[in-house]
Amino acid sequence: MTHYAEKNTAITGIGQSQIERKPTVLPFELAVRACEQAIADAGLRPEDIDGAACWPPVPAGAVTGVGAAGIADITNSLGLKLNWWSGADPAAQLSPIMEAVAAIAAGYATHVLCWRALGERSAPSYTKSGGGGWVPSGGMEWMVPYQAPSAAIWIACHASTHMTRYGITREHLGAIAINQRRNAGLNPKAIYRDPITMDDYLSARLVTTPFTLLDCDIPCNGTTAVIVSRLDAARDLKQAPIVLEAMGARSHNKMGSWLGRTDYPHQAMHDAAAAMWTRTDLTTKHVDSAHIYDGFSWLVLSWLEALGFCAEGESGAYVEGGSRIALEGELPMNTNGGQLSEGRMHGLGHLHEAMLQLRGLAGERQLKKELNVSLVANGGGDVAGALLLRRDG
Amino acid sequence: MPDQPRRAFPAISQVNHHFWCGGKDGSLHILRCGDCGHWIHPYAARCPACRSANVAPHPVSGRATVAGFTVNHQQWQPDFAVPYVVAIVELEEQSDVRLMTNMPRTPIEDVEVGMPVKVYFEQHGEIFCPLFEAA
Numbered sequence: 042m043t044h045y046a047e048k049n050t051a052i053t054g055i056g057q058s059q060i061e062r063k064p065t066v067l068p069f070e071l072a073v074r075a076c077e078q079a080i081a082d083a084g085l086r087p088e089d090i091d092g093a094a095c096w097p098p099v100p101a102g103a104v105t106g107v108g109a110a111g112i113a114d115i116t117n118s119l120g121l122k123l124n125w126w127s128g129a130d131p132a133a134q135l136s137p138i139m140e141a142v143a144a145i146a147a148g149y150a151t152h153v154l155c156w157r158a159l160g161e162r163s164a165p166s167y168t169k170s171g172g173g174g175w176v177p178s179g180g181m182e183w184m185v186p187y188q189a190p191s192a193a194i195w196i197a198c199h200a201s202t203h204m205t206r207y208g209i210t211r212e213h214l215g216a217i218a219i220n221q222r223r224n225a226g227l228n229p230k231a232i233y234r235d236p237i238t239m240d241d242y243l244s245a246r247l248v249t250t251p252f253t254l255l256d257c258d259i260p261c262n263g264t265t266a267v268i269v270s271r272l273d274a275a276r277d278l279k280q281a282p283i284v285l286e287a288m289g290a291r292s293h294n295k296m297g298s299w300l301g302r303t304d305y306p307h308q309a310m311h312d313a314a315a316a317m318w319t320r321t322d323l324t325t326k327h328v329d330s331a332h333i334y335d336g337f338s339w340l341v342l343s344w345l346e347a348l349g350f351c352a353e354g355e356s357g358a359y360v361e362g363g364s365r366i367a368l369e370g371e372l373p374m375n376t377n378g379g380q381l382s383e384g385r386m387h388g389l390g391h392l393h394e395a396m397l398q399l400r401g402l403a404g405e406r407q408l409k410k411e412l413n414v415s416l417v418a419n420g421g422g423d424v425a426g427a428l429l430l431r432r433d434g
Numbered sequence: 435m436p437d438q439p440r441r442a443f444p445a446i447s448q449v450n451h452h453f454w455c456g457g458k459d460g461s462l463h464i465l466r467c468g469d470c471g472h473w474i475h476p477y478a479a480r481c482p483a484c485r486s487a488n489v490a491p492h493p494v495s496g497r498a499t500v501a502g503f504t505v506n507h508q509q510w511q512p513d514f515a516v517p518y519v520v521a522i523v524e525l526e527e528q529s530d531v532r533l534m535t536n537m538p539r540t541p542i543e544d545v546e547v548g549m550p551v552k553v554y555f556e557q558h559g560e561i562f563c564p565l566f567e568a569a
Contacts, residue, residue: 202502
């Protein structure tokens, strides 16, 4: 059998700062705290960390904004001595994990510190900054000139195609938002915890059809950090390691483009999901909990189809009423409230929650069943990554 | 040019000039492979279908179909006149040549997935911004 290097790695430590809608602490300080937590959680010392990976690439000196902690600043603040580091972008929010696997397989590192640091609430938003002077480039060049400065608009266009083609309704999107808010009620760190009804959902303020405010995730400040370790070294540490069973990301259809895929309205998640399943004997039936990127509610439907939990076009029926994806359901999903209710911890928040569930440390929202395998799927648009975690042994 | 909405355009370069400025002659221009006829958008130096280097801008019919759209209500900027339509259209020549666009000449309630549309241009200096309207 082909050797898949991720099976020889594990997540050994996790850390997460407070999640702030109203800033009280410098975002970079939150990042340092999360990294310190993750290292301590693994039972490691800073001098044991020999690799670091962060997405997106963040320049030194950035302490707020969409990337609030660069590799140089974290390294110098924690006194790390690195043999390898990366700010590359192969797998969207999960890029640091994929990079860490490669570095460990290559022998460049044993324990890799990975983080995602958000400080968007401490930086001027596009709306408040006046928007002047933006010269869009890359994939943005083809969208931003059309008064489309937000992924809400880009993804809403994809959603309209998919929902029109398959008869998927706003009530289907609502089932996702309502279920996640219910879960957030059991998560003390979540920004929004009061339950919502379908009436609340359907009457929420429109952002861009079919999305209301309740279909869009919540910008926040905070950092999630994890340690990826070589499996033999992980087994010497204080926590039972959680093994990376499979990880996939792929670009086989118009790299970098939101618009040009031959299989539109599919997005990069269809490539990532296919890649992940080629690297494991496990199937959707083995997944005990799912932690799926929900920057916008519709992305969850697209991921469910991409991953094969249901057939193309049947994701609306899959989530209808919300019972299947509830804490008690057959596929408990976004058990922390996800980005729609906990806050936009941007992908690694989903990985953190999967780890809590697999370790049995999710508090009031801990799933009652025994968990062995959890799925984390991140991204959309032109980049995505997906992975399966399983308990060791 | 009265009532032109403010738009954030990219820097014009050798590889996007045909798209953003090519409408001066009244046609939308897209890269095309001179050997196999494959349409290429955005820029590539070789044809991804046949690897030919014989790639150059070529006028298209301007006819397209609405693949998806959204009616934006969010006031992203104070001078954006909401609500407005942002659509993704597929060119008649090749369906994976998809463009994001606005449709200000078409009543919002008339816009639907699958509707035929045609290109027109809104001039901003040297840029002729492609927009679409009901065909």
